Amino acid sequence: xKSVAFFVFAxxxxxxxxxxxLSMIFPMELKPDFTLLLVVWIGLxxxxxSGLVSAFALGLMEDLLSGGPLGLFSMLYVLAVIFSSYFRxxxxxxxxxxxxxxxxxxxxxxxxxxxxxxWLVGQIEFEPVFIKIIATKAxxxxxxxxxxxxxxxxxxxxxxxxxxxA
Amino acid sequence: xxxxxRDISVAVLLLSLGILLLFSSFDRSKGWHFVGVVYSVFKxxxxxxxxxxNKVGEIFHTYLWLIGVSEENRFLNEEVRRLRTEIVDxxxxxxxxxxxxxxxxxxxxxxxxxLVAQIIGEDAxxxxxxxxxxxxxxxxxFPDMPVTVPEGIVGKINRSSGSMAQVVxxxxxxxxxxxxxxRTRDRGLLTGTYSYSCLLKYLNKDVMLNKGDLIVxxxxxxxxxxxxxxxxxxxxxxxxxxxxxxxxxxxxxKFSEIEEVVVILGTQAGFALEPGLEGKP
Numbered sequence: 481x482k483s484v485a486f487f488v489f490a491x492x493x494x495x496x497x498x499x500x501x502l503s504m505i506f507p508m509e510l511k512p513d514f515t516l517l518l519v520v521w522i523g524l525x526x527x528x529x530s531g532l533v534s535a536f537a538l539g540l541m542e543d544l545l546s547g548g549p550l551g552l553f554s555m556l557y558v559l560a561v562i563f564s565s566y567f568r569x570x571x572x573x574x575x576x577x578x579x580x581x582x583x584x585x586x587x588x589x590x591x592x593x594x595x596x597x598x599w600l601v602g603q604i605e606f607e608p609v610f611i612k613i614i615a616t617k618a619x620x621x622x623x624x625x626x627x628x629x630x631x632x633x634x635x636x637x638x639x640x641x642x643x644x645x646a
Numbered sequence: 647x648x649x650x651x652r653d654i655s656v657a658v659l660l661l662s663l664g665i666l667l668l669f670s671s672f673d674r675s676k677g678w679h680f681v682g683v684v685y686s687v688f689k690x691x692x693x694x695x696x697x698x699x700n701k702v703g704e705i706f707h708t709y710l711w712l713i714g715v716s717e718e719n720r721f722l723n724e725e726v727r728r729l730r731t732e733i734v735d736x737x738x739x740x741x742x743x744x745x746x747x748x749x750x751x752x753x754x755x756x757x758x759x760x761l762v763a764q765i766i767g768e769d770a771x772x773x774x775x776x777x778x779x780x781x782x783x784x785x786x787x788f789p790d791m792p793v794t795v796p797e798g799i800v801g802k803i804n805r806s807s808g809s810m811a812q813v814v815x816x817x818x819x820x821x822x823x824x825x826x827x828x829r830t831r832d833r834g835l836l837t838g839t840y841s842y843s844c845l846l847k848y849l850n851k852d853v854m855l856n857k858g859d860l861i862v863x864x865x866x867x868x869x870x871x872x873x874x875x876x877x878x879x880x881x882x883x884x885x886x887x888x889x890x891x892x893x894x895x896x897x898x899x900k901f902s903e904i905e906e907v908v909v910i911l912g913t914q915a916g917f918a919l920e921p922g923l924e925g926k927p
Contacts, residue, residue, distance in 0.1 A: 498772070499768055499770050506772075508769065508772050509772050510772065544805070547769055604820055617773075
């Protein structure tokens with residue numbers, strides 16, 4: 481429960497940054513998804529049940545703060561936790577490059593699915609620029625890992641020391 | 647010669663010489679050698695003293711009197727910084743004033759009750775073109791209400807909660823607005839795309855559009871009232887299958903610059919408007 485509180489609080493902070501700060505730096509479609517990074521980080525940390533609950537809650541918040549249908553990001557983030565936990569259990573995740581690879585893969589799948597779902601329900605028509613958007617956004621999200629991961633590690637370390645969540 | 651007599655004699659002699667000089671009338675233009683001698687003696691002394699005086703004055707001005715200047719400099723630097731901040735504040739206020747003036751003008755032009763709202767955030771995921779505004783159901787803002795700015799339409803309300811609402815912009819691919827070309831009166835469907843800003847689709851194949859043609863809302867989609875500026879034609883082409891003509895449209899509203907929007911409290915479909923809400927700040 482303590483870890484869920486931390487994840488949700490960190491996620492809410494990420495969402496505020498995404499809504500209000502990142503738009504000043506990146507074009508709307510290309511801004512990195514810090515919340516997704518958090519979700520992948522949770523999954524790779526091995527916090528499975530609390531990770532799933534937090535991912536669902538964060539996805540729901542992202543759904544409400546973005547124009548998508550309710551449930552889209554909740555589902556995608558839950559899947560992201562499942563996938564990242566799977567990778568953690570079956571592969572060596574010591575290297576930062578492994579982190580990069582998993583994040584790149586999951587973010588590409590996530591953004592692709594979000595746009596694909598819009599296309600499948602007939603909300604939008606397919607445009608070749610989708611591929612560029614998905615790839616650039618996934619790469620930028622992945623690169624943000626350099627900034628976000630150390631902050632998350634430090635924050636989690638401090639939080640665990642105070643509240644004994646780890 | 648006794649001393650008093652000598653003193654008196656010298657004094658009388660000198661006085662007489664002075665009177666003689668005073669009353670003598672020699673030609674001054676021809677010069678007087680004595681004057682030349684005196685001048686030539688005094689000139690270098692005068693010059694040197696004057697030079698020294700200047701140098702000493704300079705030293706005083708440049709070094710000794712600068713003791714308080716560093717303090718003054720710091721004070722002036724602070725003053726400059728303060729004034730610069732003030733200038734930026736004033737410029738910001740000037741822009742705000744201009745924006746609000748335009749919005750007030752638009753409010754007075756529209757025949758519908760309206761509400762001014764501030765944009766407080768963008769789409770969290772970035773994959774949908776939406777913005778968040780600081781007014782919600784408590785202020786009478788409900789889904790499907792049109793949102794506009796003086797330069798052109800912005801979009802419509804997508805979701806609304808107590809004190810916040812989400813606006814889906816006309817540049818989002820899921821958004822469609824029934825529009826009309828002002829010059830030719832032809833109708834088309836304005837939709838957002840990821841590749842371009844907006845595309846005016848399903849225009850008659852024979853329609854002749856020019857770059858810069860003004861596009862306005864037709865009022866036939868049940869959401870936007872007619873006559874609101876949507877944008878201008880940028881380029882015209884045939885649709886993919888060649889059945890229709892379509893135009894790339896530059897929206898009138900500059901989405902990256904918008905800070906305040908006007909929500910039209912009502913839809914053409916007949917949204918039940920609660921009385922008194924339009925007056926709310």
